[in-house]
Amino acid sequence: MLDALPIILEPSGKAKRYARSTRVWHWLNLLIICGSLGTVLVNSLLFDHAQRTFVRSELANAGANVSDKQAAAVLHGLEDQVWAFHIYFGYALTVLFLFRLIAEFFLSAEQRIFPKLKRAYQNFWVLKKYRITARHELLVKGLYLVFYFLLLIMTLTGLLLAFQEQTGLSKDVNHSIKEFHGFSMYLILGFILLHIAGVILAERKDEKGMVSDMIGGGDA
Template sequence: MAIIEPANKEIGENRKGKKYASSIRFWHWINFIIISGSLLTVLINSTLFDRAERSLVKNELINAGASVSDKQAGAVTHGLEDQVWGIHINFGYALAALFLLRLIAEFFLPSAQRLLPKLKKAYQAYFILKKEREAAKHELVVKGLYLIFYLLLLIMVITGLLLAFEDYTGIRENINHSIKEFHGFCMYLILAFIVLHLAGVFLAERANGKGIVSDMINGGEN
């Protein structure tokens, strides 16, 4: 029922000439929040709870009147780090669910609003029809980057779930370590995409694409 209702709403919006369907706008902003939260947990653990901060924890506890060894201070820091990673894992579950919903929504969207038909149309316009090649090239690059972004999300979801359930997958520890490294590498690629995306939106707002942000909020007009 939750999927059918947005689909019906999207059909209505499409008849009114909406540029972006309601489910895509919802997905866009919730996805932004989840990825931002996930990146924030990584930043917190890499800065506040790394090994270099154990002496700070120890000194603060000593100043508070406690008698603390290096090992005990490390245990406190490690415990706090585990709490943050728990939040990170929950963000990962939310991202996996959201990615699945995005795949489902793709089948319910009008053809003009689906990613692959848009990419195919841009490809044909640039390589086959060879008309308005500058605009077609821009559209091809933008949609190609979005496709790469979705592939990166898929990799993040799969590797994240493998790490979250590593006690049950039976995968060897050295392979799990490689999966973790690859998961972290893809996170940096997603971060790079976000920077490019924000820069592109900023430049478009200053040029001939004014209203991109508001269109992603209210749907825009075709």
């Protein structure tokens, strides 16, 4: 399988600003994260414990008389089904994260994140050339590293929660992991919003065509 990676990951023809592997990962990652956040939103809005009265009322209108405990069991069952999809999205996110790590080794030096970060650092602190541009590049690549670190936390904590019965961790530890997992999700959401705002500003100023470049690759 690894022998086929250069064929899959390397851009064909003329050199591109963004490699095919980076573009595929970018858009699939966006879809998976949105899907994962969607499951959280559905459970928070539709299957909250406050909906017990609504469930009892609807079942009563249908001719069924159920208790508050039975209504809670219905909600809990629906919530578990949605969480099952959340877990599948988590598995997909883990696979994509591993794909991104492997793909990095097959990119050219101009497209890898650490060489880019090193060049921006040298331009800003050592050579002092184009300091404004270098500072912007240094900030952007630094935020990307933070984003990758958050993805790592999300995947690791998510896997621990998905396999909590196998890990044998205590209930209190799993609760802390769940809280940290949820907090990381909000940080990732914040990064996505910041990223979208940055792209909009860049498109309106001096980096027009960023979105189309992330779709088609752009010229290096």
